[in-house]
Amino acid sequence: MATNVTRRAGSRFSLAGLAMACAAALLLATPGSAYAFPDNGDSTLADNATHTYCYTSGFTTDASVGAYAMAVLGNTTDMDDLFPIDPPTCSFMETDVWWWELNLAAGVRGTRSCWLESPNGICTSSDLTLDYAELDVGAFDWEDRRKTAVHEVGHSVGLDHDPDCAMMSGQVPDATLQWRTYCADEIADINAAY
Incomplete structure (x- = not known):
């Protein structure tokens, strides 16, 4: 049964889960691989x-970036994205992604934090x-907003940084689609895990 909750962006539900996740990461690391998966921090x-999502009441500057990022996940991997019709707002703690808009620290464009973690690393x-003010610094604002949204969704399914696609850190160097989608090896990791 779904439970209505109140929470703040960036808050943690389980600190004990962090210790379990660290232990799981050590057990899941594959010797000799290019990188471990999941490796999202x-x-x-x-x-x-099925990755469900909702918009918090303050996510108003450009909510289309959330739908864009979720569609990239749903259209390029074996995962599905689902925006709930009833209610369309964030009301259930089981919703996979809650979109927030906040003024983050200088230079921080976006963040992802696990709010509800199980003891087994889920x-x-x-x-x-x-942070739209940070995203709109420099050129290619439309692309930067979408790249960063796709990037943070990537972290929510286990991806780490990669310099060749949406998982790159920082501003996009140009307007090519490469920066707003996942790399082939990341898509393979997502498909294998889900």
């Missing part, structure tokens, strides 16, 4: 292949936060 995976709900 807390080494968590999403709870299943993240049931992630907070994805965007």
